[in-house]
Every structure is written in structure tokens, then in C-alpha cells.
Amino acid sequence: MTNSIVAALEGVISRLAALADNPKINYQQLVIISTWLQTAFEVYIIRRQVPCYHRTEPPPALKNHLSGETFKKAQVYSKDRTGFALSKLMFDQLLGWGLIKVGGYAGLWSFAGKVMNSVGLGQNRVITHSLLWMTLLTLSTSIPGLPWSYYQTFVLEQKHGFNKSTVKLWIMDTIKTYTLAAVIGLPVLAGFLRIIELAGKNFVPWLMLFLLGIQLSLQIVYPTFIQPLFNKLEPLPQGELRTKVEELASQLGFPLKHLYVIDGSKRSSHSNAYFYGLPWSKHIVIYDTLIKDSSVDEVVAVLGHELGHWYYAHPTKLLVITQLHLLLTLTIFSIFIHNKALYSSFGFDPSLAVTAPQPICIGFMLFQLVLEPTDALVKFLLHAETRRMEYQADEFAAELDKKEDLKSALIKLHITNLSSPHNDWLYSMYHHSHPTLPERLGAMDEWKGQKRVLKGKKEL
């Protein structure tokens, strides 16, 4: 039964692969048109959002909470941020378009080959060649973005009083980020390519297992080794807040192992809280900025919301969703893996698509370009799901009798972060993983006091 399904699927894939490998299809043209269409769509939704920044009154739900001055500040900040996002969007699109138009992908591939020859490595080491090519490609697309990052931190955020970083810290952060990307990214890419090479046409399940293993190990590696490179986490001192958080965790059976404060204020005054860890040993992290700006009960209410995410297994559900997306992406990739038309339309020798050892990396990158416009759709679907999760976590906090504290905490966070008071619905669905503040307050006000969670807990 399973075998016949696999055989049927393989048949469909090879038929689709033959259809897609048509010299008449100009993939380069297709990518250029679709990325411009995607950019045009993003410009369109920014245009829908801009009038929100010219409104003179806050939305009714926030009227009693936002002073006139804060409202104006939030409007100006949001407008500046959107202006920046629009310029960056156009810049990135022109950069990506330029790279394709000048034949950058094929050009960098042959340049990497020359470098390998000059150091005596020869061109038959396909994986080394691919790693060098990816490094060159990543540098040529990310280095032009550095001035933008600098501007965002030291001009835009600075102007609105959010920036706490220094130039030295920013340079160190950039160096650390690039080093980490190389130390983690290159071995993972090498493993990725090697698995496809070894597994042949049945690479999808093996690659899925490999990538899942990487994601799970990053859950351990990130907080233990990576985050400390950027931030300092210290145990939350004994006191009312610590006692209340510990009480909440034990009331809900949350396996709290460590409770940390993070020095988010080192770089920015934006604030937040989150949890992470293995199923039996969890860590909660609270931003020092959140503690500074909120009352003890408000911070506890924010954590009540976070524990709602844990209670409903939201992180696990998101992991399953990303795995399904990955499965779909890799299955479609297996249609394109030997596509000669794709290689040749970007200036590569089409025989590279079929002769061994095949530089799979080229095929995968070009395939990513073809697939890129579907990102917009994925974003909409994912945001619809994460919004549902936010409402559910808010309701969880309400069931813990923390509704009023959560509402005031969210309003304070909104004010501290100077989030945009008004939002266009389409803009919000595309860009925001969370519902807007008026939406969340409205949903909490509509909550009728059902207690599903506590009912279950009382029986314990």
C-alpha cells in the first residue's frame, strides 16, 4: 500500500519534472516579474497603511489610555518606520533584480571556481565550491544592507529615543552575527548537500530528519551558547515578582527550572517576555525594561499569557506547521532538482543540472528564487494561525483572573513601544503576527468568564 503510494507520487513528480524542464520557460524572466509583483503588492499595502498615520484621534478602545502627546509620538514614529521600510523594500528589490540582471549567480559561481583553482583545490569538490559560492552570495547581498541597519539603529530609533546601543556594540554584534552564520550555517549547508548527494531521489525524508534534528538542537544551543554572546541573563532576584511567578508556574504545573531577567535595555527600550526549553525543564525570561515599566501584577499577567502559549502547546504546533511547509518545499524542489531550463536561464551551463557530481546548491538557490513569491501567501496563513494563538493565550490569562492586569500591561507595552494606534486590516494581516491592541482588548472584553482551564486544573 505505502509502496504503491510512493511509486504513484514518484510518477507524478517525474511527469511534473519533465513538464517544468522546458527550454521555452524563461525562469529568469518569471522570477523578475514575480518579485516585482510581490514588491508592488507590498508597496500597495504600505499605501493603505499610511493614511492611518494622519488620523488625529486614537481608536475608541485606546482613547482613555493614550495621552494626546503619546498618540502624536506614536503616529510620527510609525510613519518614520514605515517610510524606512518602504525605502528598504525598494533597495532590496533593486539589489536582487540587479544581481540577476548582471548574471551575478553564475558569475560568482565561476569566480568561486577560479579561487578554488588558484589555491589548488580543483573544481571537483562540489560541496566546498558550493560553500564558497554561498558565502560570496550571502556577503554580496547582506553587506549592502549594513548601512541600512546602522541608519535604523542610530538615526531612526535614536530619533525616537529607543536606541541604547553604541557604535562599538553594533560593530561587535555584526561581527558576531556573521561569525555565527558561518560557524553554524556552513556545516549545516554542507550536511544538507551531502544528504541529497547520498540519498539520491529519495532525499526528502532524510533531509527532513536532518533539519528537524538541527532545529531541535538549536533549541538547546541557542539559549546556552548563542544568546549569552549578545545579552546577559541573570536570575530574577528574590522578591514579590519572583514569588508570584513561581506560584503561578506551580499552580499550572509549568516545569519552571530557571527564571531570568535579560538586559534588553542594553540595546533598546522595547520590552517583552518569553519562555523556552525542553518539555520537562523550562526557562522564563523577562526583559528588564518590562519589569521597570510595569507593576508586579502586570508582569505576572504577561507571564500568564505566555504560559497560555505553553498550556496550548503553541510552540510545538508552530514547529509542526514549519515541518509541513518544509515537506512541501522539499517535495516541490524534487521536481526542479535536475531542471536544465532553470540552470540555463540564469546563465549556468545546463549540463550542471544532470551530470554528477551535481552542484545541487545552485539548483536549490534558483528554486528558492522561483518559489519566493509564495512567501507572501505563507505569511498570511502563518499570521492567521499565530493571531488565533494570541487570542487563545489572552483568554487563558483572563481565565486566571488576570484580565485587567493583562489589559493594562498590554496598553503600557503599546505605549512604551510606541506601536501604531491605527492599522489597516490588510497591512496588519500581512505584517503583524499578533492582533492589534484594540483587537486584543476588544476580544478580552467580550470574554464571558468561561473557565475551561481552571476547571481541568481543579480536578488535579
Ligand SMILES: [Zn+2]
Ligand atoms: Zn503571545
